[in-house]
Amino acid sequence: MYLNATADNWRVLYENYIKYISPLLVVHYEDLKRDARQQLWRVARFLNADHEFEIRINCVLRNQEGLFHRHSNSSFYSFTEEMRRRINSNIAEVSRLLTLYHHPDIPEQYKSSYTF
DSSP states (O other), X not given: OHHXXXXXXXXXXXXXHHHHOSSOOOOOHHXXXXXXXXXXXXXXXXXXXXXXXXXXXXXXXXXXXXXXXXXXXXXXXXXXXXXXXXXXXXXXXXXXXHHHTTOOOOOHHHHSTTOO
């Protein structure tokens, strides 16, 4: 089934990054939305960017909204119970590895987003 393969591939991709890529900086989208300046400076320090990076950070901060916005329909669930279990299992495994390797954990809302 396509979803099972995709969910498993997602997990394996992140497992490989977490286990084998060093150094690794984990930046969660929610943290970027909450405090873009701080997260962009984390990225800059991680990349050993020079002082001119501040110009780029300021440009990003001036243009945060962008042009594309997806419409949300949070009441629509297209996954079966089995699919949700598979997704949750993969999310839990990535969460476990992030914690084990001392990276910021997956935001809580994603750990339970596919429960009934």
